Amino acid sequence: MNTGLKITAFAAALTTVFGTAYGVGKGVGPMGTPERAEHPGHSAQASAPGTSGAGADANADADADGHGGHPEAARASAPGGLQVSDAGYTLSLDTRQVGPGPAELRFSIKDRDGRKVTAYKTEHGKELHFIVASRDLTVYHHLHPVREADGTWSTPVDLPAAGGYKAFADFTPAADGAKGVTLGADLAVPGTYAPAPMPPATGTAEVDGYDVTLGGTLDPGRAGELRLTVGKDGRPVTNLEPYLGAYGHLVALRDGDLAYLHVHPNAGGPGPEVSFTATAPNAGTYRLFLDFQHEGKVRTAAFTVQAGGPAGAPSAPAATGSTGSTGSTADEPGGHSH
Template sequence: MNTGVKITAFAAALAATFGTAYGVGKGVGPFEEPAKAEHGGHAAAPKGQGGGGAAGHGDGHGDHGGGAGAANAPAAGGLQVSDGGYTLALETPTPALGKSTLRFSIKDTAGRKVTAFTTEHGKELHFIVASRDLTVFRHLHPEKAADGTWTVDADLPAPGGYKAFADFKPAVKGAKGITLGADLAVPGAYAPKPMPPVAPTADVDGYQVRLGGTLDPGKAGELRLTVTKAGRPVTDLEPYLGAYGHLVALREGDLAYLHVHPNEGGPGPDVSFTATAPSSGTYRLFLDFQHEGKVRTAAFTVRAGTGGGTGTGTGTGTGTGGAPVEEPSHGAGAHAHG
């Protein structure tokens, strides 16, 4: 088993970040009961497709809680609309309620639209939209026009603030990956929903996903997500974006963003990652996995740096294949998206 890929967090204004592991069960606390840790397989990127996580970029954000190890944590990046000489330019910053088309571009310092990107994890650019209360999550796949304009359809089901993230690497020699964030606002009466509760499992479209491991500020921790269906381990997960699992984590309070891919292994029932929390606090994790031709998303709430330096818990969710993650007002339901 190779070493887990360490990653950093990034993003912008209202929620969180981080990664996951394999072979857990030690010092885990509420993440996982040791008796349940019986599956030794460590699902991850298919051979030859790599499991590297995207690295964080951007300036640090110093006003978010500390905790043991926080001084050594990677700087939270992507908390700005411009970084490294590139800008995320939204052409539709106030999309309509419900289904609408989002348009944006990445511009260089001269204001020109960038047209050349390096393909990573099967895409030239990863585009994520999340609500500021972390109850709506969209992992979208925009299409690029010849002039550098990206277009994608999105369903934004409630009024209020959202954050859009563009995760990409310019096709320039020596360029590093960049994550930029920009605000979206859906008009209407805004009623924020509570953060879904911490819990060890998430139910999604007949599947149950269990999260085990630790998350510590400033210290690499391993987490493992185990997928079962009708009580049986799912051992034939299908590659999605070049891996057997795809994880995005968002930090409550500033929407610091982390986009990671699993360690080597697979094809299930375990999908593992390694990550470092940039600070103590509450995080939302969104795991995409594909089985029987559909992509589903399991969502969790996790607290880092609480009680002895071990991460605690996850949030539960239920949903149907093809529907994006949304939480009802009581915060208990994550809906899978395709």
């Protein structure tokens, strides 16, 4: 497999698939070597050389949840983000609709007794990771909300146009034995709305002067390697900066139901290539969002990928679109807020 950062699996969740946001492993190891993800919404990850503890143990102890990096372990998990309630927890949006433009979202995670959760495990530097995407997959925001003492979370967001959106919360409660959970809830921006067509699949995404090239394959039911190579001004970028413990993060959303997966590389150098091992649960269209940091700024490159095709023919992933760190349009899928 090519050098660069590598992940072992859209597996627990593209076949979990979509089975984090920054959905996560059992914590963050050394820079560039986050540990395995172990809950729906995250892919399984192999331990980096020299990594011990949760990463290595999880790889050996892959269970029926479909996590573990082995082909047979990647089949069983339910998709992540499709339910508003799961595992005794509910994503409760105080803000269910906002007008186009800047707004504040407020929400909480409630337990089975209706109490707001106030204690979380910190994973990849955050207690909770929050994604907002439009139903037509042309708008994408990875947000970092702030929690109040009573368990209420809030975050600014800028949704550019009327339409249907979905919010994803990815977290692990601090309760003993609690596993990671990815929940999804609908969000609306009222007004006249016509869904934008899915951006076409092409080979390269341009992001603030960076060119990100996607190679490899995404095959239904079979692991394949996705390779994302970052360049600028015609030269490879070899000094990517760690962002939340890794040199690249990948979120995948399935067209139609927005089934959700977040994967992280587990080892490798700072570019130019970031690689992920991914398994699609079925043939169809997927939208990939790659976050990377360089020169102090996080950027997101968006890709449309077709998984599957004519019998016997390999699938052909490709990329299109661009995004910065703020607003989003059909050509600029989203950004980051902290």
